[in-house]
Amino acid sequence: MNRVEGVRIRGITACVPTDVRSNETDPRILDTERAILIRTTGVRERRVAALGVTTVDLCEQAAKTLINDLSITSASIDLLVLVTQSADYLLPASAFVLQQRLGLPTHVLAFDISLGCSGYVYGLAVVSSMMKTLGLKRALLLAGDISLAHCNPKDKSTYPLFGDAGSATLLERDDATAAMHFSVLSDGANADAIQVSHGGMRNPVSKESLVPRSFGEGIMRSPMQLSLNGGKVFNFASMQVPLSLRKLIVEAAIPPESIDYLVLHQANNLISKTIEKRLSLPRARVPVSIDRFGNTSSASIPLTMASELAKELTNGSSTMLLSGFGVGLSCANALVTATAMDVVKLIEV
């Protein structure tokens, strides 16, 4: 468990495409499975980026809005971290593309983190601890994915679940701010539970990489597309995540009744309900955004804050328990007491 003092979240923006896809009318979903799919996943509709729009584009818009609304200068930012698994290029890291597009100074420390659903909280831990250690004043954490680019539209186990989104979070040094507490889980034994197996160095792109195969009724995908073992992910999230959250609360010595919000990665409704029931926090509200935006990977936690908690997070102090979990398999948790943020906003492009 890690504790970082003196770093404050000043603002959060999330950016989604305007194109709405509804699971209530999607002809790819069997009518016999539609009701239970929507009930268990929670996904009624989601946002889909136009062809050619990338994670960098969505995060750029989120970051520009945040910088403008906070009335700060790009030159004042010392650290830029992009969390994504849909970078623009194999190399260079997309953080450098964004450094130029956002007009950040050349002395900015910039890099990507390759993570999905746990990535936002991982990013918070990395950014806040680097700010503290290196004495950096201001940092921009960008998190998002064009997840649907990895999914085969004929794969009912992935395509109806995901949406596209980007986000930006601005962190500043502030010695009066309450400490953030972090914990993580890394379970490489289940690395194949969420995987795109071809396209990297282990399995370079070949003719075979592009050939879709059937893995059961309604499940077609190629090795270049996302495979998801729902059972393994579900058991990791429902058994390991509540225990790691409990451990974090105990080690941080925070009374459970002081937690205002449990903000979970929006993986699916069933997982969220299971974690919520197992944790049984006495008064925490559990905001939901998956019904309108789907599973948006590393953007889901800031997107949920921007879409569901904007008023609450700008009006006063809130203690939030954040938990991201998924690809790796991995999990990252944070206990954050946020004083009134200056900007919490959802934008559409």
Place this chain on the structure above:
Amino acid sequence: MLGPALSSLGQAKHFEVCMTLDDFIVLVEAEFEEVEKGTLKADTVFVEMKEWCSLYALILMGLMSVEFDLELTGDDLIGIKTVSDLYAFADKRQGISRV
């Protein structure tokens, strides 16, 4: 300072509570919202239900996790054909039928 609330955080609620097979059937049926009430029996074969799809497997995993602190894997489900089999699975690991 943390109080007794912490002692139960993250723990399953009922796994020390005894449960008959009939009670267990009611518990499972409550999770199967799309299935007509009263139609689930001890010998109902899950995959032969007209409503069955893989999402019901996740519902059963959630039920085992929340109610009995049990991990139900895909491999476990290969051997669990009926509601009665699932009850036996929970009983073997958590002794839910004991009196």
